[in-house]
Amino acid sequence: MTERTLRVGVASYEQMKARTMTIARGEQKPDRDDPTMWFTSLESFAKILSARNHALLDLIAQRKPGSLAELETLSGRPSPTSRER
Known part of the structure; x- marks a missing residue:
């Protein structure tokens, strides 16, 4: 994997x-x-940077879900849009 520097701003x-x-x-x-x-x-x-979100990012990188619905199924976590319903 190529290392990249993330530049973050706070404002x-x-x-x-x-x-x-x-x-x-x-x-x-x-x-x-x-x-x-x-x-x-x-x-x-x-x-x-939480461990839970880090695991979700790893899942996305490995499985490359094609939609939020697929990511919900893979992760067992509801998306922000489905929580609003």
Whole structure:
């Protein structure tokens, strides 16, 4: 497996939206070293790194499910959209 560096940023929703709009208008161009993944807090980033989510990411990488429904079946976990129903 190729190792890659994940660049993460932490900013408020308003800051992320303003940055995105500035880039979309062509007023700013992201640097190569800018974060490509943003979170609103360190706590929200930490949730992504949980053992449960790590296992889910491994399952996705190994089995490559073709849909959320298939991933639900493989993992035994409901998707966020099915929890809303």
